Amino acid sequence: MNKFNVDEILNLITENGFADLTGIISDQQIDTINDKIKPAMDQPHSNGQRGYIKQGCQRYLADTLSYGKEIIDVYTNALLIEIAEKYADDIVHLSNYRIYSTYPSEDFKMWWHLDNKIDTYDFKNKAFIQQVVPDDKGLIFLMYLSNVVDGGVQLVKGSHKWSRNHNQESFDHMEDEFNDQVVTFNNCRKGTFIVYDYATIHRAKPYHGGQVRTSMFGQLSPSRMPTGEPILLNVRDISKLSEKQKQILSFGKDPTTLNWPIGDINAFYQPVESTPSIWSKLKTKFSTNH
Numbered sequence: 001m002n003k004f005n006v007d008e009i010l011n012l013i014t015e016n017g018f019a020d021l022t023g024i025i026s027d028q029q030i031d032t033i034n035d036k037i038k039p040a041m042d043q044p045h046s047n048g049q050r051g052y053i054k055q056g057c058q059r060y061l062a063d064t065l066s067y068g069k070e071i072i073d074v075y076t077n078a079l080l081i082e083i084a085e086k087y088a089d090d091i092v093h094l095s096n097y098r099i100y101s102t103y104p105s106e107d108f109k110m111w112w113h114l115d116n117k118i119d120t121y122d123f124k125n126k127a128f129i130q131q132v133v134p135d136d137k138g139l140i141f142l143m144y145l146s147n148v149v150d151g152g153v154q155l156v157k158g159s160h161k162w163s164r165n166h167n168q169e170s171f172d173h174m175e176d177e178f179n180d181q182v183v184t185f186n187n188c189r190k191g192t193f194i195v196y197d198y199a200t201i202h203r204a205k206p207y208h209g210g211q212v213r214t215s216m217f218g219q220l221s222p223s224r225m226p227t228g229e230p231i232l233l234n235v236r237d238i239s240k241l242s243e244k245q246k247q248i249l250s251f252g253k254d255p256t257t258l259n260w261p262i263g264d265i266n267a268f269y270q271p272v273e274s275t276p277s278i279w280s281k282l283k284t285k286f287s288t289n290h
């Protein structure tokens with residue numbers, strides 16, 4: 001039944017830094033997820049009003065994993081986990097996760113970066129702090145929940161082989177050196193599923209017009225790395241989880257950071273495109289002209 005060969009996928013990730021697993025999640029499951037999140041992606045989150053957290057030109061679904069077992073099942077997909085655990089040579093857990101919509105923007109620009117790092121929230125300075133860990137090895141997956149024409153994820157082919165030598169998070173200053181190795185996932189249909197070694201240099205391609213891009217993102221980290229973001233589940237789903245799913249979701253463990261992003265109170269007052277972002281105030285992996 002399975003059209004994926006695990007060894008082939010592992011070889012591709014080892015060689016290029018990424019592989020295409022499109023088809024791993026059925027169109028029906030994707031439609032169900034879209035149906036369940038739709039009302040929440042249209043209103044800001046506020047206690048009983050379940051919705052999104054706004055950050056610049058993006059909307060992040062609050063309490064992402066609570067919307068349906070179908071979402072948990074993507075994050076804990078057996079084939080995905082088998083690939084992640086073989087690649088990391090360890091058991092893995094979900095350290096970062098999100099469903100988000102990105103609106104085209106004149107002033108939002110994600111910089112070239114890697115994600116083999118520890119995120120922690122500094123409560124005193126109200127900012128996320130990042131520490132690059134060259135020894136950290138795991139996978140991120142990105143699945144499109146909408147058709148994507150522009151603004152897709154971009155990966156620097158093979159960069160996982162040399163990025164760890166630099167011990168830095170941002171690679172914008174080296175763009176000229178890797179420009180010819182950039183692979184862009186534009187003009188891809190809903191359901192496109194890319195998995196990459198998170199030491200592969202990447203970003204979302206900046207784009208100024210066109211369609212909203214909705215994506216699902218998950219970072220699977222080896223057990224030697226910290227737990228990561230808090231995971232809040234709906235009691236409806238808990239009794240249906242397997243022991244393996246509980247391990248991936250770090251049952252019984254304390255989170256080691258907060259959910260990204262913290263959000264912006266202006267979400268209630270201004271349309272998503274024009275709210276002054278707090279990107280520039282936070283030391284994050286994104287940059288903006290604000």
Ligand SMILES: O=C(O)CCC(=O)C(=O)O
Nearest residue numbers: 115152153154202203204
């Ligand atoms: O949205 C994308 O294309 C990339 C997202 C990403 O790299 C991140 O959130 O760390």
Ligand SMILES: [Fe+2]
Nearest residue numbers: 113114115202
């Ligand atoms: Fe990233």
